[in-house]
Amino acid sequence: MKNTAFIKILGIAQDAGIPQCGCVKKCCKSKWKSPKDRRMVASIGIVDQQAGKSWMIDATPDFKDQWQMLSECQKNNDIDGLFLTHGHIGHFTGLINLEKAVMNSHLLKVWAMPKLDTLIRNNLPWRSLVDKENIDLIKLSNKVPVAVSNSVLFTPVLVPHRDEFSETVGFVIQGPNKKILFLPDIDSWDEFNEIENILLEVDHAFVDGTFFNGNELPGRDITKVPHPTISTSLKKLLPFADKVSFIHLNHTNPVLQENSVEFKMVVDAGFHVAKEGDLLFI
Ligand SMILES: [Zn+2]
Ligand SMILES: [Zn+2]
Ligand SMILES: [Zn+2]
Numbered sequence: 001m002k003n004t005a006f007i008k009i010l011g012i013a014q015d016a017g018i019p020q021c022g023c024v025k026k027c028c029k030s031k032w033k034s035p036k037d038r039r040m041v042a043s044i045g046i047v048d049q050q051a052g053k054s055w056m057i058d059a060t061p062d063f064k065d066q067w068q069m070l071s072e073c074q075k076n077n078d079i080d081g082l083f084l085t086h087g088h089i090g091h092f093t094g095l096i097n098l099e100k101a102v103m104n105s106h107l108l109k110v111w112a113m114p115k116l117d118t119l120i121r122n123n124l125p126w127r128s129l130v131d132k133e134n135i136d137l138i139k140l141s142n143k144v145p146v147a148v149s150n151s152v153l154f155t156p157v158l159v160p161h162r163d164e165f166s167e168t169v170g171f172v173i174q175g176p177n178k179k180i181l182f183l184p185d186i187d188s189w190d191e192f193n194e195i196e197n198i199l200l201e202v203d204h205a206f207v208d209g210t211f212f213n214g215n216e217l218p219g220r221d222i223t224k225v226p227h228p229t230i231s232t233s234l235k236k237l238l239p240f241a242d243k244v245s246f247i248h249l250n251h252t253n254p255v256l257q258e259n260s261v262e263f264k265m266v267v268d269a270g271f272h273v274a275k276e277g278d279l280l281f282i
Helices: 026-033 063-071 089-098 114-122 126-131 195-201 230-236 238-243 261-268
Strands: 005-011 043-048 053-057 081-083 108-112 135-139 153-158 169-174 179-183 204-208 244-247 279-281
Touching: 005 063, 043 063, 053 063, 063 089, 089 108, 089 114, 089 126, 108 114, 114 126, 114 135, 126 135, 179 195, 195 238, 204 238, 230 238, 230 244, 230 261, 238 244
Parallel strands: 053 081, 081 108, 108 135, 179 204, 204 244
Antiparallel strands: 005 043, 005 279, 043 053, 153 169, 169 179
């Protein structure tokens, strides 16, 4: 089939973005004065050119710029819906931009798992989006595919993550030619054996690369940090290296620097680091 659908990387950072609020350490210091070195919070857009439609995964604190970036991919400058992974601040609070004081959208489709659906329906300011019909909130079910056009399907997959506010899902997106996985947050690969089967099945995967290793968190036990480190993933996911891009990078992560030893280790092992603005046909 022709290349008629693609993924666009809209952001690669952990929930706080880069630079991180209040950080004046080496990792962020120069970035405050250099807009080109800033990175937006992890999100991807999916565009089906044949259907003339597009969708975004997650509504991040950088929603404004990401909406603009994605809508410029379409003649009608419109976005047809949002899929949410979970209820942590970097992944859904951008919904605020749909409110009356900003876009005042009308029944924009927003797909979320049941607990996140309940959180949004019952708590201000999100509740008013439902009450005022800015959004049409639709419940997802684990592993039940949602067909958004003739050739694009989104399937949520539950993953272990500190689920104090909501469940957490990754999404498998099936396009006309390829399948991809978007999984920005997960506690560990050990609690998610399914990852190997999913990686066998997909053509490419964007996975949690929050921290490179424990050196980024002096004084903390890295085994208690609820993310697989990149150095763990380099071993665990090695058979699938060419399919894997790391995303959701913390401001302290050395792979953000392309001249770092750590970046070289990732690339030399055959893996990739996701890049804002990149396109991947699906
Ligand atoms: Zn996150
Ligand atoms: Zn920093
Ligand atoms: Zn999270």
